[in-house]
Amino acid sequence: MKTLSILTALAAFLVAGCAATSNAGGAGADEKPFGGPDSVDYAAALWKQLNKHRLVGPAAILGKHYQGVHPHGTVLDTIEGTVEVGGHRGAVIVKRNYGGEAVSIANAANDPDKYLQAVTVMFKREAGYDAENKDWFWAKYTPAGAVMDNPKGVALAGRVAKGKQQGCIACHKAAPGGDLVYLHDRY
Numbered sequence: 105m106k107t108l109s110i111l112t113a114l115a116a117f118l119v120a121g122c123a124a125t126s127n128a129g130g131a132g133a134d135e136k137p138f139g140g141p142d143s144v145d146y147a148a149a150l151w152k153q154l155n156k157h158r159l160v161g162p163a164a165i166l167g168k169h170y171q172g173v174h175p176h177g178t179v180l181d182t183i184e185g186t187v188e189v190g191g192h193r194g195a196v197i198v199k200r201n202y203g204g205e206a207v208s209i210a211n212a213a214n215d216p217d218k219y220l221q222a223v224t225v226m227f228k229r230e231a232g233y234d235a236e237n238k239d240w241f242w243a244k245y246t247p248a249g250a251v252m253d254n255p256k257g258v259a260l261a262g263r264v265a266k267g268k269q270q271g272c273i274a275c276h277k278a279a280p281g282g283d284l285v286y287l288h289d290r291y
Contacts, residue, residue, distance in 0.1 A: 138242070139253075143262030146189065147243040147251045150196075150227055153187040159198045160223055160249065169202070169213045177201030177221060179212040187227070194228035197285065220247045224272075226285070234263050238284050242272040 155161040165183060172180040179202040187196050202212040202219040212219045227241045234240065244252045244260035251259045265271020276284040 138262035138264045138266065139259035140262065143241075144251050144259050146241065147245070147259075147261035148249075150187070150189050150225065150241070150243060151245060151249040153189050154196065154198060154225065155249070157185055157187055159183060159185050159187070159196065160245070162217075164200075166200075166213075166216060169209045171209065172201065176224060177203045178207050179203070179209050179219065181212070181216070189227065192230045194230075196228070197226045199224045217247070222252060223247065223249075226276075234266070237263065237266065237277075240276075240284055 151160065158165050167181045167183040169179050169181045172178050176199060181200040181202070183198050185196050185198070186193060188194075200216070200220055201222040201224060202216070203221045204219050207219045223245045225243045225245070227243070229239045229241045231239060241262065242260070242264035243262075244264075246252055251261045253259055260272075265274060268274055276286070279286045281287075
């Protein structure tokens with residue numbers, strides 16, 4: 105009987121250890137699946153390039169506003185481009201997320217700064233960054249460019265929610281075409 109409880113305790117310890125390791129994610133034991141310092145730094149460099157190319161910020165070029173979907177916002181505006189970060193040039197999709205009291209397509213288009221709540225970005229990184237997920241880097245920013253956190257306090261930058269049942273990657277895996285990109289006929 106004592107041997108059985110020791111084996112049960114050992115099995116529980118191993119399961120807990122495997123769960124902790126799988127939550128760490130990434131190539132190294134210390135690498136987080138998203139939100140680590142490297143991802144946050146990369147997101148900051150990406151924001152600077154987006155701002156330089158007028159894809160975000162006060163002088164941003166706006167796309168056509170359209171009805172949004174959860175979790176992005178009541179109204180959305182999407183624009184695409186190409187930027188260079190850290191010597192790598194890649195495609196970028198910038199989605200501005202509008203919400204708040206009295207938000208509508210017309211109100212967001214007429215006064216975007218009043219209703220802008222977040223900016224979500226997909227940036228195509230170098231081959232091998234995350235081949236399983238088409239090498240996309242994900243980030244969610246405040247309108248001023250700070251990386252936002254999820255409810256658990258983890259920064260939303262990098263391979264966001266990789267391996268989870270909810271989050272950027274899980275949702276975008278359902279996009280038609282196999283490239284993790286949803287196309288919208290109104291932008």
